Amino acid sequence: MGMTAAAHARHPKAALRRLEAWSALLGLLVALGLGTWIYQLTQGLRVTGMRDVVSWGAYIVTFAFFVGLSAGGLIVASAAEVFGVQSLKPLSKLGVLTALASITCAGLMIIPDLGRPDRILNLVAYPHWQSPLIWDVGIIATYFLFAAVDLTVLHRRDTSPTGLAKTVRVLAYIGLPTAVLLHSITAWIFGLQIARTWWNTALMAPLFVTSAILSGTALVAVAAIAAQRFAHVRVPEQTWRVVSNLLVVSLFVDLFLVACDYITILWGNVPRERAALNLILPGGSWQTVFWLEWIVGGVAPLVLLMTPRLRASRALVALAALLAMVGVYAYRIELVVGGLVRPIIQLPPGIAKGSYQSDKSSFVYTGGYHPTWVEIAIVVGMFALLAAFITVGYRRLKVLSRPTESHPVPGITVESPIPEPRKVLT
Amino acid sequence: MADGKRWGMVIDQSRCVGCWTCAVACKEINNQPLGFWWNRVLTAPPAPEANAPASDNIDVPAGEFPNLSLAYQPTACQHCQDAPCVKVCPVGATFRRDDGVVLIDYERCIGCRYCIAACPYGVRVFNWGDAKHADEFPVGYAKDYRSDGRLVFTPERPRGVVEKCTMCAELLDAGQEPFCVKQCPAGARVFGDLNDPASEVSKLVNEEGAQRVLDELGTKPDVFYQPAGRRDLTDGSAQSGSGS
Ligand code: SF4
Ligand code: SF4
Numbered sequence: 001m002g003m004t005a006a007a008h009a010r011h012p013k014a015a016l017r018r019l020e021a022w023s024a025l026l027g028l029l030v031a032l033g034l035g036t037w038i039y040q041l042t043q044g045l046r047v048t049g050m051r052d053v054v055s056w057g058a059y060i061v062t063f064a065f066f067v068g069l070s071a072g073g074l075i076v077a078s079a080a081e082v083f084g085v086q087s088l089k090p091l092s093k094l095g096v097l098t099a100l101a102s103i104t105c106a107g108l109m110i111i112p113d114l115g116r117p118d119r120i121l122n123l124v125a126y127p128h129w130q131s132p133l134i135w136d137v138g139i140i141a142t143y144f145l146f147a148a149v150d151l152t153v154l155h156r157r158d159t160s161p162t163g164l165a166k167t168v169r170v171l172a173y174i175g176l177p178t179a180v181l182l183h184s185i186t187a188w189i190f191g192l193q194i195a196r197t198w199w200n201t202a203l204m205a206p207l208f209v210t211s212a213i214l215s216g217t218a219l220v221a222v223a224a225i226a227a228q229r230f231a232h233v234r235v236p237e238q239t240w241r242v243v244s245n246l247l248v249v250s251l252f253v254d255l256f257l258v259a260c261d262y263i264t265i266l267w268g269n270v271p272r273e274r275a276a277l278n279l280i281l282p283g284g285s286w287q288t289v290f291w292l293e294w295i296v297g298g299v300a301p302l303v304l305l306m307t308p309r310l311r312a313s314r315a316l317v318a319l320a321a322l323l324a325m326v327g328v329y330a331y332r333i334e335l336v337v338g339g340l341v342r343p344i345i346q347l348p349p350g351i352a353k354g355s356y357q358s359d360k361s362s363f364v365y366t367g368g369y370h371p372t373w374v375e376i377a378i379v380v381g382m383f384a385l386l387a388a389f390i391t392v393g394y395r396r397l398k399v400l401s402r403p404t405e406s407h408p409v410p411g412i413t414v415e416s417p418i419p420e421p422r423k424v425l426t
Numbered sequence: 427m428a429d430g431k432r433w434g435m436v437i438d439q440s441r442c443v444g445c446w447t448c449a450v451a452c453k454e455i456n457n458q459p460l461g462f463w464w465n466r467v468l469t470a471p472p473a474p475e476a477n478a479p480a481s482d483n484i485d486v487p488a489g490e491f492p493n494l495s496l497a498y499q500p501t502a503c504q505h506c507q508d509a510p511c512v513k514v515c516p517v518g519a520t521f522r523r524d525d526g527v528v529l530i531d532y533e534r535c536i537g538c539r540y541c542i543a544a545c546p547y548g549v550r551v552f553n554w555g556d557a558k559h560a561d562e563f564p565v566g567y568a569k570d571y572r573s574d575g576r577l578v579f580t581p582e583r584p585r586g587v588v589e590k591c592t593m594c595a596e597l598l599d600a601g602q603e604p605f606c607v608k609q610c611p612a613g614a615r616v617f618g619d620l621n622d623p624a625s626e627v628s629k630l631v632n633e634e635g636a637q638r639v640l641d642e643l644g645t646k647p648d649v650f651y652q653p654a655g656r657r658d659l660t661d662g663s664a665q666s667g668s669g670s
Contacts, residue, residue, distance in 0.1 A: 044585045045537075046555030055542040055552060115537020115552065115586025122517040122536050133516035133540055194643050195510055195546035272477055343548045344640065346477045347468035347499065348484045351548040356461030356558065363466070365482070 015230070026388040033381010037112050040374050045115055047374045052354035053367025054340045058375040059113035061332045062382060063106055064208075067140070067186045068328060069219050069386075070102035071179045071212035074147060076220050076246075077154075078179070081172030087238040092168075093154045094227070095220050097397065100147035101389035102219070103182075105382055107140050112378050132189045139182045146171075146178055155397050183208040190339060198276040198339040201264075207257045214250035215328040217243060218321035223390055225318040231394075244305045244317055251305075251324055255298050258331065275342040279366075280334055286341070289334045297327015341367045432526040432648065433593060434620035435607065436630040437500055439654040441614035444469065444485060444498035448606035448615065452502065455566035455594065455605040457581040459557035464549065464591040465502035465606060472497045474639045474651035476546075497654035500614075502606075503528060503549045503591035504639065504647030511541035511550065520588075521576075526620070526648045527593045529578040537586040546640050550590045557583040566605075571596040620648060 040047055050057045077095035080088035111117050127134045150171045157164040184205040190196070191204030221243050227233050262281075265273045279286045304310050304320035311317060342365075343351050349363035356362060371379075444467055452458070452465040469484045472495045487496035505528050506512075511520050512528060519535040522528045542550045564581035571579040573595055583589065594604040602608075607615040618627035627650075630636045636650035 044553070044555035048554075051554065052542065052551050053548075055539045110538075113538070115539070115588075116535065116584075119517075119534070119536045122519075122534055126517045126519075126534060128515055128518040130513050131516040131540070133514065133538065137516070189540075193510065193514075193544050194645075195544055340543065344476050344546050345468070345501070345548045347470050347475070348482060348486070349466070349468070352461065352463035352466060352551055354461055354551040354554060356459075362461045362463065 018230075023388070023391065026384045026391065029384035030381050030388060033378050033384065036374050036377035036381070040112060040378070041117070046355070047372060049370045049372045049375060051367065053343060053351050053364055054337055054369035056113070056336050056340060057369055058371040058379050059109060061329070061336045062379050063109040063113070064186060064332045064336065065215070065329050066102050066106035066109055066382075066386070067182065068208065068212040068215045068332075069325075070099045070106060070143065070147070071183050071209070071216045073097070073099035073102065073216045073220050074143075074150070074175050074179045075213055076217055076243075077150070078172040078175040081169050082176055085242060087236065087242045090235055090239055091220055091224055091243070093151070093158065093397065094223055094394075095216075096147055096151045096154055097393045098216070098219050098223055098390055099179075100144070100151055101386055101393060102216075103140060103144050103147060104389065105386045107144065108385070109382055132185060132192055135185045136189055139178075139185050143178055143182050146175060150175060151393075151397070158398075179212070180209055183212045190335065193339075195344060196339040197270075197273045197344070198342075199335070201261060203257055203261055207254070207261075210250055210254045210257060211328045211331060214247065214254050215325050217246050217250065218324045218328075221247065221321040222318050222325075223394070225314050225321075227394065228314065240314075240317065244311055244320075247321060247324060248302065248305050251298065251302060251327075254328075254331075255294070258293070272344060275346075276338045279341060280338055286334070286338065289330045289337075292330035293327045293334060297323050297325075297330055301327070337369055341369070343367075430621055432620040433505070433598060434526065434618065434627045434631070434648040434650065435593075435604070436616045436627050436636045436650045436652060438614045438616070438652045439470070439472070439474070439497045439499060440652065441612045442467075442498040442500060442610075442654075443612050443614075445611065448500055448610050451605050451609035452591070456579070456592075457559070457564045457566045457568065459553075459559055459583060461558075462551045462589075464551070464589070465500060468499040468501050470497050470499035471495060472655045473653040474499055474637050476640050495655070499639070499651060500606075501547060501549065501639070502649075503593070504547050504645070504649040505591075505593060507646035507648060508644060510544040510546065510645060514540045514544040516540065523573065523595075525598075527595050527598065528590075529573060529576070529592055529595060530588055530590065531576040531578060532580055532584055532587050532589070533577045535587040537588065539588065541588055546643055546645060550588050552588050553583050553585050556585055567594075567596055569596075573599070 048057060073095035076088055077092040077099070079085050080092050111120065114120060123134070123137050153164055153167050153171060157168060187204040187208035190199040191201060193199050224235055228235055262277060265277050278284050280290050281287065282290060301320035301323045304316050304323075345351065346365055349361060350365040351363060353362055353364055446467050449463060449465045449467055453463070456464060458464060467484075469486060471488050485496070487494040489495050505526055507526065509522060509528050512522050516538060517534055517536055519531045520528065520541055521531070537552070539552055542552060566581070567579065568581045570577060578595055579592055594602075597604060603617045607617040616626050616630060618625035620628055620631065622628060623632070630652060631650050634652060636652045638647045638650055
């Protein structure tokens, strides 16, 4: 995607310059993230805001978010084939591209979280099959391979006249259950833990699947709108209607599931379960995530997507999609941190923090967590890497496949030629 | 690791005086860095509990004057039979020996901290950076210790791995009791073989009503607690039976 606004057909050079600026920005952010990670390697995880009570933070939040992003794309692509949603077909390839990019970033996101990244191959050398984390390693690797194969096949279909339609269909049938499994297993990392009442609910897997469809579709929508605006590719009206409907439905189901969880805890009023929720509900010290999830990422996108006049604007649909992603990210924070802040053991003096300050107690009841600049730089770098993957993939694979004489693509029209980049920045 | 043994511990809350000797002894023998507490003495209601704080501070009794009660619940790794930390460890770095002792292989741990999230008892600590010590030289058991070839204790902590109570595996394997048991000035800690019905720990568990913390979670700890108030301390004689 380029960065430019209108009418670069008239100024292809300006468009190219903006693309280069965008690529340079992404490159800079990725380099900063990488540099910060190297710094973290020299210091250990003490340069993060994590400690023994809140022992997972921004990295795991972002990991879970990226896994979610990856699903949606593939679900969009597969739904087009499996349920024959014709109007989603133009977005198939873009969907699979975002899926591949997101799952790659999700896998990479784990590395800075490890205390011993040098031992990461132990996951392969000594897998302990009872651990949901090992299931997740397996399904992420599978999903990565699957998305890579699927993207290759889709690309072949679009570039050569040979009939790969059947292969595409078969892959779609495999893709859908694989995506559902990926999200369920990632949910079970949390949902199976008896030590964390906030996580320990059977709702976790359905919640992850739903929020994945939501955030993944939102990512595809944002990428497609950017492509439409900057690369002058036209995605048919009908497709937008399906996409915004998918966003609305998944957002409703997502908020419904979260609300079910809240209500179960509130009505039951078991202190151990209330503890985490109290921090998140309005008035609690973590209430920001509540507002981000329910208002910024809930009510606002719903209004934008359900008001016909607002929905007609692509920019507002893109905004709604972005806000929905913010909401899902907020939910990931609510989940990961909310599960950890209040340990079950609530007796004085609390839990050892694992760090020492001569003027402070070494124990706490309720963990605090503020990401440090190190965590922020690394997470921002990973988001830039994700955007870079999608940008490069888009340019290389002509993802919103332009119709050619030998191979017309249904529903896609190009308003003007896309300027080719002079060089591809990676 | 003698055959067929299952090491267990019973902590008598009516004997514990909350002096933290065991916690400090544990820090010392294991050369624990600053800010690390494998073992901590919680101020608790009279029966083992996880969640009934009387106040935010230690040594503050529960209840309202004059009906006050105060007990202590020294808490370290409970050496669970169905240990969540063992189940979640993706690389099998945390493992349970046949004699019931749950240990961590410092050379295999990848530092994912999943076990910290999984342990209900909050007893695991992570080496976030390079360990800082109060002394300039290692204290306590100042050697590496390997169990079945796996490094389960080292005085110089590697950065980025998890650690916790080892039940003093190095002492157990040499036929001794855990250091906290030896050091407790009130004799509140009883250690022995839970598989031997004649052992004192078995009797306390089977006949004297010793309880597990968070029993409802089904983690089946091998560390038990005898509720305070079980004995009438005024004349110093122990009541028989499991009344409280
Ligand atoms: S108390 Fe925690 S660390 Fe110890 S065995 Fe049980 S779950 Fe594992
Ligand atoms: S931090 Fe180490 S011991 Fe704990 S689950 Fe991860 S690899 Fe296993």
